[in-house]
Amino acid sequence: MAVKVRIPTPLRKITNGSDEVLASGATIADIIVDLEKNYPGLRER
Numbered sequence: 001m002a003v004k005v006r007i008p009t010p011l012r013k014i015t016n017g018s019d020e021v022l023a024s025g026a027t028i029a030d031i032i033v034d035l036e037k038n039y040p041g042l043r044e045r
Contacts, residue, residue: 003031014042 002024007015015021021039025031036043 001026005031005035011042011045014039014045 002022004020005023006020007018009019012019021035023031023034023038025034032043
């Protein structure tokens with residue numbers, strides 16, 4: 001399932017300025033993995 005994830009201003013440099021991104025997964029952990037795959041470095045923050 002795809003969800004819209006809002007990105008706080010300090011992290012938008014990782015998402016190329018996007019304030020919202022789409023991620024998919026069955027659990028929150030899956031969504032975090034998907035975010036990290038598409039936006040390396042986001043997981044650490």
